Amino acid sequence: AQSVTQLDSQVPVFEEAPVELRCNYSSSVSVYLFWYVQYPNQGLQLLLKYLSGSTLVESINGFEAEFNKSQTSFHLRKPSVHISDTAEYFCAVSVPGGFKTIFGAGTRLFVKA
């Protein structure tokens, strides 16, 4: 079985500061990894994903995440955050060939002016 741990429930940060949202997973088989974002009063949407190939994946709005197999991590980073990045971020894992996705508990990013 797979599991996902998001180590921080809330991350407050000032605008233009860097941020890292941590995600660790557990699995005995290879996995697909995802970050989803939920803006206030909106549904979840996919931010970025790792399926195979390059371990560094990027989103269109400046976020990136690196798959680290040895540390079983998929941390999300952004070098300079904006007020508009305030949202809840969910890390998720699924198994190739399977359809069940396990979500972490979420990290609430709060960007302050």
Next chain:
Amino acid sequence: GAGVSQSPSNKVTEKGKDVELRCDPISGHTALYWYRQRLGQGLEFLIYFQGNSAPDKSGLPSDRFSAERTGESVSTLTIQRTQQEDSAVYLCASSHGTSGAPSYNEQFFGPGTRLTVL
């Protein structure tokens, strides 16, 4: 095409009543999921459907919860004899669900139904 839609967007009901929540997946998506998100908490898997296979009901919290899906179309989640602890946002998602498509595990979410049980 259109995204995943859910109805109603909000539902207020009295304790003990039955409620039915509806999800329209993206056309062509064979996999459909239901999740529950309680206030301030993460997503709790409830059930998923994949084509004509038997659904995975392992996340349903009690026998008051049930879900149906006709073929690869609309799904309904029914909660009988609602309790206050059922108050949450119920999210539906769909995905391609066919092997070979590189992103077949990517899920597309609807806006959710906010259920309030008084």
